[in-house]
């Protein structure tokens with residue numbers, strides 16, 4: 579069974595069961611869009627899969643290799659957290675060497691989105707510039723599976739388009755799980771959509787189901803009346 583598989587994930591905070599026997603999978607060649615209301619447990623799920631948050635129960639495997647902790651799958655799974663994770667006083671050119679595989683380094687250094695920032699420290703970047711560089715570093719890493727938590731947050735429309743293009747360019751050899759409240763852009767690139775709802779996951783076959791299950795407002799029905807997405 580190749581691919582990333584997360585099964586039987588349970589997480590309780592105090593007496594609140596946030597994740598209730600969750601199953602989520604992702605294969606290379608797939609962009610899984612993970613949607614859900616605020617507080618539905620998306621970040622908790624991604625952190626548990628990556629290994630930075632403990633679970634009450636979990637089973638995570640990559641290409642049949644069990645991933646019981648953060649350290650077992652370090653080179654296979656990378657996670658973009660909601661908050662910036664780059665050290666403030668390191669220059670971008672050094673981060674490229676840390677994050678990117680040897681083959682990708684030259685390519686990343688020459689990327690017009692990164693080149694103007696090579697000599698800058700992370701602290702000298704704007705919020706959007708930082709986000710963009712974080713995403714580029716992870717996408718060009720050797721990880722096979724990328725869990726991206728709100729990648730579009732803080733990005734301008736042009737940057738969002740650039741990020742979507744980069745993700746789609748790497749889709750053939752990597753698997754992506756993307757969660758973001760910018761649902762039109764998620765729907766635009768996702769090969770399938772999973773909705774988190776009341777501690778469970780639902781597979782969404784038609785964007786109109788997002789209205790039915792209370793994620794999108796009824797007023798958005800006209801947008802999806804034709805059901806035109808990649809799903």
Ligand SMILES: Nc1ncnc2c1ncn2[C@@H]1O[C@H](COP(=O)(O)OP(=O)(O)OP(=O)(O)O)[C@@H](O)[C@H]1O
Nearest residue numbers: 591592596614615616617618619620621622623759
């Ligand atoms: N450390 C914690 N202690 C107690 N409750 C927590 C903790 N972390 C998260 N929660 C609760 O768990 C629920 C799920 O949080 P999580 O951040 O996973 O949701 P989310 O779907 O990513 O939300 P958002 O879309 O707002 O980012 C929320 O109700 C949150 O308040």
